[in-house]
Amino acid sequence: MSPSADASCLFCRIVRKEIPAKIAFEDERVLAFHDVTPKAPTHVLVIPKTHVARLSDASGDHAALLGPCLVALTQIARALSLDSYRVVINDGAEAGQSVFHLHLHLLGGRAFAWPPG
Secondary structure (H helix, E strand, C coil), X not given: CCCCCCCCCXXXXXXXXXXXXXXXXXXXXXXXXXXXXXXXXXXXXXXXXXXXXXXXXXXXXXXXXXXXXXXXXXXXXXXXXXXXXXXXXXXXXXXXXXXXXCCEEEEECCCCCCCCC
């Protein structure tokens, strides 16, 4: 386990392949997988393989993690033929974050309303 991994974190366990997931993308820094409780016809979670609990915990040291997540997200959207999609990052419990490992939601396949939630 890398020093930045959290042994009890659900998403770290998926990164380590201890828990199966339907993988949409993987490289050395990023893992993306289909959400088990999708909120849209397409709902993929994009995570850095390094554990960062939430966006507000990210620092300058994490800059090399955030960019690759966004680039991977655009590649996944293209591969899934999504012309339009929404990207969501929940930061904290009151914002709807339920797993405390930074993750981006790629949502597509239907129209979305504004403002959200």
